[in-house]
Amino acid sequence: MAKDARLRSAERVRRHADFQQVYEHGAKLHGRYSTIFVLPNTQGVGRLGIAATKKLGGAVQRNRAKRLIREIFRRNKIAPGLDVVVVPRRELLEASLTTLETDYRVTLERRLRQRR
Numbered sequence: 467m468a469k470d471a472r473l474r475s476a477e478r479v480r481r482h483a484d485f486q487q488v489y490e491h492g493a494k495l496h497g498r499y500s501t502i503f504v505l506p507n508t509q510g511v512g513r514l515g516i517a518a519t520k521k522l523g524g525a526v527q528r529n530r531a532k533r534l535i536r537e538i539f540r541r542n543k544i545a546p547g548l549d550v551v552v553v554p555r556r557e558l559l560e561a562s563l564t565t566l567e568t569d570y571r572v573t574l575e576r577r578l579r580q581r582r
Contacts, residue, residue, distance in 0.1 A: 473536060479515030479549050488515065488551045497573035499558040499566055500535070503551040504577055514539045515551040522554055531558055538563070538570050545574055 479485060492505030507513060516535050518528040531554040539550070558566060 473514065473540065476509065476511055477513055479513045479551060484549065485515055485517070485551060488549050492549070492551070493577055495573050495577050497569045499555055499561055499569050500573075501553040501555070502570075502573055503553075504545070504574070505549045506547055507549045510547050512539075512543060512545040512547065513549045515549065517551060517553045519553075522556060523559070527559055534558065534563060534566060538567050541567065542571055542574075544571065544578070550574070 479488065488503045488505045492503040495502040495504060514536065516532050518531050520528075522528050522531055535552050535554060535558075539552075552570075561569075
């Protein structure tokens, strides 16, 4: 992985308190392959958090899901100024990157249109 392809620290939701904030006050969006929580932040930069639980599978499956989600977030900078927490579903592991990308984009854009 190239150094410039990584998410910067400012682009990640890391603290437990931040995750809780997004869960409690954010909008809950249901996609086909994941549930996405969205909450406007004050940083002006889109931040990503991933909650891959053991329900998803073992460490290998969870890490693969997280890699896919990070790649999709990196490619689609459609949520500037939003904290996005993605909870992947098992179906995500069988889907192609293109399919996952489309589902993510459609789910978020539907929400962004409602806000206007």
